[in-house]
Amino acid sequence: MPVTQSLALTLPELILSLGSLVLLMVAAFAGDKATKAISWGAVALFAAAALALLGPAGHGGSAFDGLYQADSFSSFAKLLIYIAAAITLIVAPNFFERNGNVRAEYPILILLSGVGMGMMVSATDLLTLYVGLELQSLAAYVLASFMRRDTRSAEAGLKYFVLGALASGILLYGISLLYGFTGTTAFEGVAAAFGDGLGMGEMFGLVFVLAGLAFKISAVPFHMWTPDVYEGAPTPVTAFFATAPKVAAMALLTRVTIEAMGGATDAWRQIVIFAALASTILGGVAAIGQTNIKRLLAYSSINNVGFVLFGLAAGTQDGVAAVMTYLAVYVAMTVGSFLCVLQMRDESGQPVETIASLSGLSRTRPALAAAFAIFMFSLAGIPPLFGFWPKFLVFDALVGVGMWPLAMIGIATSVIGAFYYLKIVKTIYFDDPAPAFAPAESKLEGGLIALSALFVSPLGYLAIPALGAASMAAARALF
Amino acid sequence: MTGFPILTLMIALPVLAALACLFQNAQGARWTALLTTFVELALGIILWINFDPAGAQWQFVEHVDLFGRFSWALGIDGIALMLIVLSVFLMPICIGASWEAIEKRVPEYMAAFLLMEALMIGVFAAQDLFLFYIFFEAGLIPMYLIIGIWGGADRIYASYKFFLYTLLGSVLMLVAMLWMAQEAGTTDIPTLMAYDFPVEAQTWLFLAFFASFAVKMPMWPVHTWLPDAHVQAPTAGSVILAGVLLKMGGYGFIRFSLPMFPEASVQMFWLVMGLSMVAVVYTSLVALVQTDMKKLIAYSSVAHMAFVTIGLFAFSRQGLEGAMLVMLSHGLVSGALFLCVGVIYDRLHTREIERYGGLADNMPKYALFFMLFTMASVGLPGTSGFVGEFLSLVGAYQASSWVAFVATTGVILGACYMLYLYARVCYGKLDKADVAAMPDLSAREIALLLPIGLAVLWMGVYPESFLKPIRRDIGVVVARMEKTGFTGDAHVTAGKPVIPAAAAHEGAHH
Numbered sequence: 001m002p003v004t005q006s007l008a009l010t011l012p013e014l015i016l017s018l019g020s021l022v023l024l025m026v027a028a029f030a031g032d033k034a035t036k037a038i039s040w041g042a043v044a045l046f047a048a049a050a051l052a053l054l055g056p057a058g059h060g061g062s063a064f065d066g067l068y069q070a071d072s073f074s075s076f077a078k079l080l081i082y083i084a085a086a087i088t089l090i091v092a093p094n095f096f097e098r099n100g101n102v103r104a105e106y107p108i109l110i111l112l113s114g115v116g117m118g119m120m121v122s123a124t125d126l127l128t129l130y131v132g133l134e135l136q137s138l139a140a141y142v143l144a145s146f147m148r149r150d151t152r153s154a155e156a157g158l159k160y161f162v163l164g165a166l167a168s169g170i171l172l173y174g175i176s177l178l179y180g181f182t183g184t185t186a187f188e189g190v191a192a193a194f195g196d197g198l199g200m201g202e203m204f205g206l207v208f209v210l211a212g213l214a215f216k217i218s219a220v221p222f223h224m225w226t227p228d229v230y231e232g233a234p235t236p237v238t239a240f241f242a243t244a245p246k247v248a249a250m251a252l253l254t255r256v257t258i259e260a261m262g263g264a265t266d267a268w269r270q271i272v273i274f275a276a277l278a279s280t281i282l283g284g285v286a287a288i289g290q291t292n293i294k295r296l297l298a299y300s301s302i303n304n305v306g307f308v309l310f311g312l313a314a315g316t317q318d319g320v321a322a323v324m325t326y327l328a329v330y331v332a333m334t335v336g337s338f339l340c341v342l343q344m345r346d347e348s349g350q351p352v353e354t355i356a357s358l359s360g361l362s363r364t365r366p367a368l369a370a371a372f373a374i375f376m377f378s379l380a381g382i383p384p385l386f387g388f389w390p391k392f393l394v395f396d397a398l399v400g401v402g403m404w405p406l407a408m409i410g411i412a413t414s415v416i417g418a419f420y421y422l423k424i425v426k427t428i429y430f431d432d433p434a435p436a437f438a439p440a441e442s443k444l445e446g447g448l449i450a451l452s453a454l455f456v457s458p459l460g461y462l463a464i465p466a467l468g469a470a471s472m473a474a475a476r477a478l479f
Numbered sequence: 480m481t482g483f484p485i486l487t488l489m490i491a492l493p494v495l496a497a498l499a500c501l502f503q504n505a506q507g508a509r510w511t512a513l514l515t516t517f518v519e520l521a522l523g524i525i526l527w528i529n530f531d532p533a534g535a536q537w538q539f540v541e542h543v544d545l546f547g548r549f550s551w552a553l554g555i556d557g558i559a560l561m562l563i564v565l566s567v568f569l570m571p572i573c574i575g576a577s578w579e580a581i582e583k584r585v586p587e588y589m590a591a592f593l594l595m596e597a598l599m600i601g602v603f604a605a606q607d608l609f610l611f612y613i614f615f616e617a618g619l620i621p622m623y624l625i626i627g628i629w630g631g632a633d634r635i636y637a638s639y640k641f642f643l644y645t646l647l648g649s650v651l652m653l654v655a656m657l658w659m660a661q662e663a664g665t666t667d668i669p670t671l672m673a674y675d676f677p678v679e680a681q682t683w684l685f686l687a688f689f690a691s692f693a694v695k696m697p698m699w700p701v702h703t704w705l706p707d708a709h710v711q712a713p714t715a716g717s718v719i720l721a722g723v724l725l726k727m728g729g730y731g732f733i734r735f736s737l738p739m740f741p742e743a744s745v746q747m748f749w750l751v752m753g754l755s756m757v758a759v760v761y762t763s764l765v766a767l768v769q770t771d772m773k774k775l776i777a778y779s780s781v782a783h784m785a786f787v788t789i790g791l792f793a794f795s796r797q798g799l800e801g802a803m804l805v806m807l808s809h810g811l812v813s814g815a816l817f818l819c820v821g822v823i824y825d826r827l828h829t830r831e832i833e834r835y836g837g838l839a840d841n842m843p844k845y846a847l848f849f850m851l852f853t854m855a856s857v858g859l860p861g862t863s864g865f866v867g868e869f870l871s872l873v874g875a876y877q878a879s880s881w882v883a884f885v886a887t888t889g890v891i892l893g894a895c896y897m898l899y900l901y902a903r904v905c906y907g908k909l910d911k912a913d914v915a916a917m918p919d920l921s922a923r924e925i926a927l928l929l930p931i932g933l934a935v936l937w938m939g940v941y942p943e944s945f946l947k948p949i950r951r952d953i954g955v956v957v958a959r960m961e962k963t964g965f966t967g968d969a970h971v972t973a974g975k976p977v978i979p980a981a982a983a984h985e986g987a988h989h
Contacts, residue, residue, distance in 0.1 A: 362587075366501075377620060382646070383613040392609070392653070399657040407657070408687075411650040418646055422623070422639060430627045430635055465547040 008056050009063035009070040012049035012078060013118045019045040020111035027104035035104045036093050042107035043089050046082040046114065053078060062124065066186050069124040076324055076474035077121040077251035084243035084331050085114050087448060091342055092236040094442055098349045101147045101234070109146075110240065113139035117248035124259065126175045126185040126209075129252060133171070133216065136245055137164050143240065144233045156232025163215070163225040171212025177205030187260035194263035206261060210271050213256065216249035219309060220278035223302050227290075230298035235351060238294055239338030242301045243331045250308055254323055257312060258478045265315045272313045273406060277413065279306030284416030288423070292353050293341055296420065297334070300379055303417045304330055307381075310410050311394040319397035320475035325467055326390035329378075329456065333387055336452035337375045339445055343368055345438040352437075355424065360433030368440075369428045371453040378456040380421035381414055386460030484541050486553040486604045489522050489563075490597045497593035505585035509578060512589035516571040519596060523567035530560050532948050536955065537606070537669055549666045552606040557948035558733060558803065559603040562726055565810045566599045568934070569722045573715035575927050576818055580714060580825055581629060588629060591621040592715065599723050603730065608656050608666040615727060616649050622716070622724065630711035637704075637711035644704040648694035655687035659739075672738040672959070685743035688736050689751075696728030698751075698788060699758035702781045709777035710830075714821030717773065721780050722814035729787045729806045733799065737791065738959040744792065745965045751792045752882045758785035759889035766896040772820045772830045775900055776813060779856060782889055783809045789886050790871030793967070794960040798874020799953045800946060804867030807945060808855070808938055812864060815852040815931040819845070822924055823904075826917045832900065837909030842919045846905045848928045853901045855935045857894045863938035878967035 007014065023038050023045075030037075052058075058075040062068070089107055096102045112135065119132025141164060145157020179185050181201035182193035194202060215222040230238045257268050283303025290296040308330070311322035343365075344352050362369035378387030391414065398407040440446055455463070496515035500508040530538055540554035555563065573592060581588050598621070601614035619642055627638035660666050663674045676684060694701045705725075709717050737744050759782050766778035783805060790802030822845060823838070824830055839846040855862035858869075868890060876883035909915050920928070938945055 363584075382616060382620060384617040388613070388616075392657075395654060396657045396661075399654060400661055404654055404658055407654045408651060411654055412647065414650060415643060415647045419639070419643060422642060425623075426627060426635060426638070429624060430638075461546050468547045 005060075006063035006068070009060040010068060010122075011052040011055065011057040013115050015049045015052060016045055016111050016115045016118065019048075020108050020115070023111065024108050027108060030104070032102050032104050035096075035102050035106070038104050039089050039093050039107045042111050043086045045111060046086045046089075049114070049118075050079055050082045066188065067125045067128045068119070068122050070122060071477035072470075073251070073255065073324075073474040073477040074118075074122040076470055077247055077327070078118055080247045080328055080331050081114065081117045081121070081244045084247065084335060085110055085117075085240065087335050087339075088236050088240040088243070091239070091339065091442075091445055091448070094445070095234065095236050095342060095351075098345070099147070099351075101149075103146070106143070106146065109139045109143050113143070113240075113245070117244060120248045121251040121255070123252065123255070124187045126178065126187075126190070126260075129256070130168075130172060130175060133249075133252070134168060136248060137168065137216075140164075140241065140245060143237045144229055146237060147234050150232075150234075152232040153234060154232075156229045159225055159232075160229045167212050167215030167222065170208050170215070174205050174208025174210075174212055177201055177208060181205060187256070190260040191262055194261055198264045198267055202264075203267060206264060206267060207271065209256065210253075210268060213249060213253045214275055217246060217253060217305050217308075218302055219275040219305050220282045220302060221275075223279070223282070226302055227295045227298040230301075231292055231295045231353075235294065235338060235342050238297075239335060239342075242297065242334045242338065246301065246305070247327045247331060250305070250323065250327060254312055254320055255478060258315070258320060269313055269315060272309050276306045276309035276313055277410065279303060279309065280410060280413040281306075281416065284413060284420070287417070287420040290420075291355055293344070293355050293358070293424075294353055296355065296424070297337055297341070300337075300417075300421075301334065304334075304379065307391055307394055307410070307414070310406070311397050313406070314394075314397035314401050314403065316397060316401055317472070317475045317479050318400050319394075320478055321468070321471040322390065322393035322397045324471040324474045325393055328467060328471075329386055329390045329460070332452045332455045333375050333378050336371065336449060336456065337379070339449045339452070340368060340372045340375065342445065343437060343440060343449075346435070347438055349438055355427055357434050357437075358424065358427045359431040361428045361437075363433050364436035365440075368449070371449050372428055373425050374453050374457060376421040376424045380418040382418065384458040384461075386456040386458070389461065389464065482539065484553075485522060485526060486539050486555070486600070487541060487551075489519060489526075489567075489600050490553075490604070492522075493519065493593040493597040493600075497590040497597075500586045500590040500593065503586055508586040508589040509574070512574045512593055513571060515593060516567070516574050516596065519567045519600075520571055523564050526555070527560060527564055527948075530555075530557070530948055532557060532951060536952065540606070542606075549607050549609040552610060552667065553604045554606045554669075555604055556952040557950070558730070558952050560948050561803065561807060561945060562603045562723075562730055563600055565726070565807055566596065566603070566723045568930075569718060569810065569814055570596050572814070572818070572927050572931065573718050575923060576718065576821060577713065577715040578923065580821065584628065588625070591625050592719070594621045595625070595719060599727075602727055606668050608660060608668055608671065611668065612649075612653060612656060615731075616646070618724065618727075619645060622720070625716045626708055626712045629713045629716070632711075633707070634711040637707040640704045641708040644701070645691075645694055648691040648701070651687045652691035655684045659684060668734070672734075672955075674739070676740060678742045681740040681743035682746060685736060685740040685747060688731065688740075689747070692728040692731040692736065693754075694728075695731065696725060696784050696788065697781060698728075698754050698785070699761060699781065700754075702758070702762070705781060706774050706777040709780075709817075710771060710773045714817055714824070717817040717821075718814040721777075721817060722810040725780065725784055726806050726810060729784070729791070729802065732788070732791050733802070733956060737794070738956050741959050741963045744794070744960070745963045748792055748878075748965075751788055752879065755785040755788045755792075756882060756885040758782060759789075759886050760892065763889055763892035763896060767892070767899065770832055772832055772900065772904070773817065774830075775832075775896065776816050776820065779893065779896065780809065780813050782893065783813070783856075786868055786871045786886065786889070789875045789882060790867075793871070793874030793878040794957070794963075794965050795874045795877050795967075796953060796957050797870045798878065799956060800949065801867050801870025801872070801874055803949055803953070804863070804938070804942060804945065805871055806867075808863035808867045808935070811931050811935050811938070812852055812855045812862075815848075815928060815935070816856060818924075818927055818931075819849045819852060822920065823917065827913060832903050834911070835904045835914055836907040836911065837905070837914070838917070839905040840909045841915055842917060844920045844925065848920070848932060849901065849905060851932050851935065853897045855939070857897050858890055861936070861939045863935045863942075865939060866942045876967075877969045878965075880969055
């Protein structure tokens with residue numbers, strides 16, 4: 001295959017990497033005062049990359065001799081990633097301006113991370129996978145400690161880096177084992193080697209690879225970093241961590257398990273089921289005692305990853321489609337929740353993060369309170385909000401392969417999670433008002449909140465036919 | 480059928496009105512809510528008038544493939560019709576009961592109630608399995624807010640308990656629904672009602688549905704959320720909780736459990752009957768020792784709902800019709816009793832029975848209404864309570880005379896706790912100054928209680944109006960049950976004709 005054709009298939013990554021280099025130059029010469037313009041430039045680049053998905057980069061097939069795959073699965077994931085990243089770009093300048101941390105590198109780091117995430121979801125080779133993952137992670141470590149004078153932020157960055165490096169090591173060790181025992185790093189080759197029975201070495205490789213990836217999606221028992229990093233990182237960065245990299249890592253995990261390890265479904269299914277159950281239970285129980293809203297949302301994301309893993313555990317096309325729909329709705333709910341958290345500022349404009357400060361929000365800021373409540377009920381999966389639908393699909397997929405006892409247990413764990421979401425609603429609606437937050441500053445943020453609230457409201461059900469078809473097309477690409 | 484989508488209108492109208500309420504002041508929201516509920520009532524009456532008991536089984540059918548995996552499918556039979564009429568009948572009364580009692584955050588309150596109305600109608604009208612589930616579950620959100628925001632002192636505990644209890648029951652049902660939809664290849668409720676699921680699967684499916692409906696009903700021993708929720712909820716919240724929400728459990732049994740899993744229902748006969756018998760006796764005894772009026776009525780609700788399950792699981796026409804009538808009657812009577820409690824609570828701000836006494840002297844009109852509803856709750860012939868309980872017990876006797884024996888003691892115990900309550904509140908000396916100062920019913924309160932009183936008498940004197948629409952649909956369920964070959968322990972045989980002997984005897988004397 002000619003290189004030009006391969007380059008055409010990787011057009012979104014090309015746009016993002018070249019664009020980020022240009023913007024880096026702009027940042028170097030124009031300095032921090034150009035941050036807003038650079039941010040909007042980065043948003044435009046993400047939009048251009050998303051548009052590029054309409055061309056051959058959306059469904060063109062294999063590139064670079066099987067290292068990279070452009071199919072409807074990767075397009076679906078990339079679209080989600082670009083949207084989530086763009087939103088975190090749009091809301092960031094306001095946040096950093098208020099605490100005097102405006103730096104022009106922020107949009108560029110997000111762009112580079114976007115390149116890495118694009119590679120992750122398109123990887124069909126263990127090395128592409130690793131390179132993409134590391135590019136994304138390195139950008140993320142810096143982003144976590146972006147407010148360098150803030151000790152919490154610095155701590156978050158350090159913690160993330162040390163634990164992330166450990167996870168990368170585990171992953172790389174698993175990859176080397178797989179390479180050693182199967183003689184290839186291509187997914188196709190690994191799948192062929194797995195097809196004729198699973199040897200001990202291959203088994204170890206599989207376990208290590210899954211453990212490394214479980215860290216990236218913050219599934220229990222590799223979740224310890226999540227609450228600390230989410231709490232310490234600046235809020236727009238936390239919103240980014242909770243959405244785009246999660247989607248990328250989850251899509252990557254899905255592709256690895258289905259495409260490369262499809263022959264050993266029984267082996268990885270046990271691991272996935274354990275991680276799923278542990279995540280939903282621990283994500284539910286540990287969240288109950290939290291007093292910081294960002295930590296709570298961290299546990300909420302652990303909890304939700306557990307439900308996504310249930311869909312993967314089904315291991316069928318329906319299951320993968322459920323995973324994709326779940327990710328789409330999850331991004332909307334999580335972005336919406338963090339946008340609401342961004343609105344939590346005291347009168348001097350400093351961010352507040354305690355759950356107690358939300359008390360009686362329904363009387364001081366009724367619209368914000370309603371949006372917050374919608375996101376919470378939706379994350380809990382209570383119908384008629386749209387957050388119910390992906391949970392429905394996930395358990396439908398499980399029942400479809402006869403795993404209904406697991407579905408029963410899994411869905412029962414969602415009741416544990418419901419408790420702490422209810423607690424937030426209780427704080428907002430039942431308690432006496434705390435001092436009011438500073439008035440909303442940005443119409444844009446308000447509009448984004450309203451938009452995501454509308455998507456997870458019952459009106460979202462009207463999107464089911466389109467979303468279902470897209471998810472199904474994405475899932476079909478893996479089978 | 481391509482008629483006017485009246486059911487969609489009945490669901491959409493309160494939702495829109497709820498949104499409108501949020502943008503109004505207190506008085507505007509009150510009037511919007513009242514007006515909307517009256518329009519809903521009018522639509523409900525139109526529905527009843529145009530429902531043809533001899534026509535198609537499912538009427539006012541609508542079907543739009545909106546959601547891909549499931550559809551916006553609505554339609555009602557006689558059973559759903561009666562429950563919808565009950566809901567729209569109670570709603571204006573609820574709004575009226577909250578007119579003065581609710582002072583804070585009125586627009587949100589009215590919005591929550593209107594939302595509740597839309598969801599209740601949706602539950603009874605849904606013809607798609609998952610649409611039903613969504614409506615069924617969605618009701619939790621407004622009710623959680625109603626209890627939590629406008630409830631009593633311990634409202635937060637009660638609202639959590641209400642929400643989590645019912646949620647845990649329902650999610651298990653969802654898994655069963657997913658399995659059923661995959662097995663039968665359809666989510667259409669009428670089709671599923673005629674589908675024969677494998678007998679071994681039915682047991683599990685039945686239990687999953689049972690987990691949900693038993694909590695909603697509520698049956699002993701999962702009834703404990705009810706007294707808490709009732710005591711803490713505002714008056715109108717209690718009315719709607721007892722009047723309509725509890726009926727969702729009974730509706731679930733009659734719409735899903737019995738026709739879809741007939742064999743499993745027969746297997747579980749003793750489980751359901753056992754729990755119901757315990758409920759009738761135990762909760763009646765618990766009601767007897769309550770000192771809080773609302774709690775007493777809440778426990779009496781549990782006992783009355785046990786009559787519903789006893790009637791339903793008699794699997795006979797009398798039992799099922801009786802169960803339906805108990806549901807309708809209990810919806811009216813318990814709603815009215817909660818209103819009666821609300822009337823004196825608004826005046827003295829306590830529900831302690833001991834604080835009252837001798838109200839018959841200074842509140843004669845109130846005592847009259849309270850007496851009527853007490854008698855209806857006891858099941859005095861001529862009131863709605865009698866017809867339903869009698870039919871349920873007749874059905875139960877055919878199924879098992881022991882069940883009928885135990886259940887009948889519930890009627891006696893019911894008379895004990897209700898008359899004891901009435902005696903302590905309305906009779907005795909009027910010796911407390913603040914109680915003596917309480918004014919009699921206002922015109923608004925009479926306007927709330929009178930329609931319920933008339934309906935209670937109507938149902939007691941001429942139940943045919945309410946039996947006619949449901950007769951054929953009960954017949955469908957009974958036909959599903961007959962296939963299982965269930966027979967009760969009452970083997971009625973025709974008596975031996977003794978006329979020849981008697982004639983000979985008489986002849987000898989002449």
